[in-house]
Amino acid sequence: MAKDASLKLFQRAMELMPGGVSSPVRAISPYPFYVSRGQGPHLWDVDGNRYIDYCLAYGPMILGHAHPVIRERVAHQLEEGWLYGTPTELEVRLAQRIVDLYPGIEMARFVSTGSEATMAALRIARGCTGKEKVVKIEGGFHGAHDGVLIKAGSGATTMGVPDSLGVPRDTARNTLQVPFNDLSALEDLLKRNAGEVAALIMEPVMGNVGPILPEEGYLEGVRDLTRENDVLLIFDEVITGFRLHLGGAQSYYGVTPDLTTLGKIVGGGFPIGVVGGRRDLMEMVAPQGGIYQAGTFNGSPISMVAGLATLDVMEKEGIVERLKDSGDGFRRALSDIVSDLGLGFSVVGIASIFKIFFGDSPRNYREALRCDKAAYLSLFNKMLASGVFLTPSQYETDFISAAHFPEVIEETLEAFKSNLKA
Numbered sequence: 001m002a003k004d005a006s007l008k009l010f011q012r013a014m015e016l017m018p019g020g021v022s023s024p025v026r027a028i029s030p031y032p033f034y035v036s037r038g039q040g041p042h043l044w045d046v047d048g049n050r051y052i053d054y055c056l057a058y059g060p061m062i063l064g065h066a067h068p069v070i071r072e073r074v075a076h077q078l079e080e081g082w083l084y085g086t087p088t089e090l091e092v093r094l095a096q097r098i099v100d101l102y103p104g105i106e107m108a109r110f111v112s113t114g115s116e117a118t119m120a121a122l123r124i125a126r127g128c129t130g131k132e133k134v135v136k137i138e139g140g141f142h143g144a145h146d147g148v149l150i151k152a153g154s155g156a157t158t159m160g161v162p163d164s165l166g167v168p169r170d171t172a173r174n175t176l177q178v179p180f181n182d183l184s185a186l187e188d189l190l191k192r193n194a195g196e197v198a199a200l201i202m203e204p205v206m207g208n209v210g211p212i213l214p215e216e217g218y219l220e221g222v223r224d225l226t227r228e229n230d231v232l233l234i235f236d237e238v239i240t241g242f243r244l245h246l247g248g249a250q251s252y253y254g255v256t257p258d259l260t261t262l263g264k265i266v267g268g269g270f271p272i273g274v275v276g277g278r279r280d281l282m283e284m285v286a287p288q289g290g291i292y293q294a295g296t297f298n299g300s301p302i303s304m305v306a307g308l309a310t311l312d313v314m315e316k317e318g319i320v321e322r323l324k325d326s327g328d329g330f331r332r333a334l335s336d337i338v339s340d341l342g343l344g345f346s347v348v349g350i351a352s353i354f355k356i357f358f359g360d361s362p363r364n365y366r367e368a369l370r371c372d373k374a375a376y377l378s379l380f381n382k383m384l385a386s387g388v389f390l391t392p393s394q395y396e397t398d399f400i401s402a403a404h405f406p407e408v409i410e411e412t413l414e415a416f417k418s419n420l421k422a
């Protein structure tokens with residue numbers, strides 16, 4: 001597989017951008033492939049190589065690349081202009097859809113990224129409670145801002161820098177950590193910090209250590225403990241939202257948080273984030289209340305249109321249910337391949353997400369760290385050479401889109417079979 005044009009671009013990029021990339025997870029070793037086109041389940045690089053894409057831009061592209069309905073609606077919106085700095089009907093319509101779907105959202109604020117959404121959610125929690133400490137789950141990634149860049153999973157774990165330089169000590173001191181799937185650790189922590197904790201922020205299914213599922217009763221237990229200790233519960237549904245259920249993991253598991261963050265899918269592949277929650281909390285946000293949040297691109301018409309189009313297609317075509325079936329089938333087939341080969345690996349996932357862990361199925365971040373990262377990387381490179389683009393890290397979730405039709409899945413499973421054997 002020739003990649004000369006990608007190599008040339010990377011050599012230039014190394015002079016121009018830190019690590020040659022715009023976001024750390026894209027720094028595939030020894031150099032990334034540069035994409036010139038995406039269509040359905042496929043990407044093409046500047047050297048003309050084709051890949052089946054299981055990274056899907058880390059989640060937003062649930063309908064596959066260049067979906068015709070999104071393309072047409074966005075093209076129509078471009079005719080009308082694309083940024084006004086005023087309210088639009090589009091944001092009212094999308095907010096209505098979100099409020100109707102999410103039990104935990106009575107009001108919402110649109111922002112431009114998931115990171116901004118979690119940053120705002122934490123500020124709202126602190127502003128409403130007057131408390132400063134927050135709890136996050138070890139390995140949970142909620143974006144790249146100070147308050148949550150401590151023991152963050154994903155790219156930070158892959159690169160061996162779970163804590164970023166430049167995070168003030170006072171900020172780090174106010175971010176406490178507990179392991180996932182461990183109610184007694186949470187109970188202990190909340191007792192030790194009684195009256196000081198504003199919120200617990202967590203992904204209901206951890207998506208940034210590879211997927212780790214909540215054990216039976218865990219989310220209900222978290223809800224009870226946060227309520228008993230007067231701590232707000234924030235579900236970061238940037239990955240799980242519109243994926244486990246159109247109403248997110250909170251609808252799927254029947255556990256309602258106080259605040260919710262959304263992103264990725266709800267922008268149809270355009271920049272978006274949403275912070276929403278209980279009316280009494282959201283009414284504290286400016287200009288209604290004294291908790292400041294603002295943005296030039298908040299509620300961007302293009303993102304609103306793409307989000308509305310995505311939800312229309314998902315609802316009309318029953319995409320969540322369809323992807324559950326193809327995800328279940330895919331994970332079963334991959335598990336069979338792994339066990340037939342007598343490999344001690346595990347295949348984990350739910351709905352349209354999956355991961356092959358080079359080790360036992362982890363129940364938290366510490367267990368996930370025991371997996372064989374180097375072996376995963378070797379599989380990643382072999383799969384890439386076979387034309388299958390998995391996420392480059394053992395600690396990133398892989399995604400399946402509605403455009404991954406059976407023949408594409410079959411081709412992928414064949415590639416897994418030969419490469420795992422190798």
Ligand SMILES: Cc1ncc(COP(=O)(O)O)c(C=O)c1O
Pocket residue numbers: 058112113114115116118141142143144203207208236237238239263264272273
């Ligand atoms: C759970 C979760 N929260 C927040 C974020 C940050 O979102 P964004 O990259 O849009 O800032 C991510 C990004 O991957 C995420 O997975």
